[in-house]
Amino acid sequence: MQRIGLYPGTFDPITNGHTDIIGRAVKLVDKLVIGVAINAGKGPLFSLEERVEILRSETEHLNHRAEIVVEPFEGLLMNFAREVGAGVIIRGLRAVADFEYEFQMTAMNQQLDREIETVFLMADPRHQAIASRLVKEIAVLGGDISKFVSPRVKDRLLDKVGRG
Numbered sequence: 001m002q003r004i005g006l007y008p009g010t011f012d013p014i015t016n017g018h019t020d021i022i023g024r025a026v027k028l029v030d031k032l033v034i035g036v037a038i039n040a041g042k043g044p045l046f047s048l049e050e051r052v053e054i055l056r057s058e059t060e061h062l063n064h065r066a067e068i069v070v071e072p073f074e075g076l077l078m079n080f081a082r083e084v085g086a087g088v089i090i091r092g093l094r095a096v097a098d099f100e101y102e103f104q105m106t107a108m109n110q111q112l113d114r115e116i117e118t119v120f121l122m123a124d125p126r127h128q129a130i131a132s133r134l135v136k137e138i139a140v141l142g143g144d145i146s147k148f149v150s151p152r153v154k155d156r157l158l159d160k161v162g163r164g
């Protein structure tokens with residue numbers, strides 16, 4: 001039986017922290033579905049199509065460990081998890097504030113479907129402060145983002161904010 005994991009997020013843009021979690025998640029599953037949330041309310045900088053394409057490019061080197069599929073999704077996470085056959089949802093934790101939010105979400109998700117487990121992976125200490133929102137802000141203000149994203153993502157982000 002194939003172990004399928006789901007790693008959901010907005011990924012606007014994918015950071016080194018996301019890549020670290022993905023790299024560790026593929027050790028736990030046979031197939032990892034990366035669910036790119038359609039969330040216009042968050043006002044993403046990159047379009048859905050761009051985010052999906054960037055994720056596919058940034059995770060291509062990990063396909064030898066597990067099958068990686070990048071799919072957009074909208075609506076309830078648990079519905080999407082059932083749709084893709086996920087038995088586990090992968091979540092990254094950076095700080096106590098993340099834990100409080102994730103704890104509440106996990107409790108609600110268990111009420112919706114007790115068959116799908118949530119697994120938390122702690123962020124590598126080098127990546128604990130990284131948040132896509134902050135990376136975008138640093139880029140807009142002319143700061144160096146090279147420690148937080150890959151060179152390809154850096155170039156795309158700087159082009160997007162007009163600082164290329």
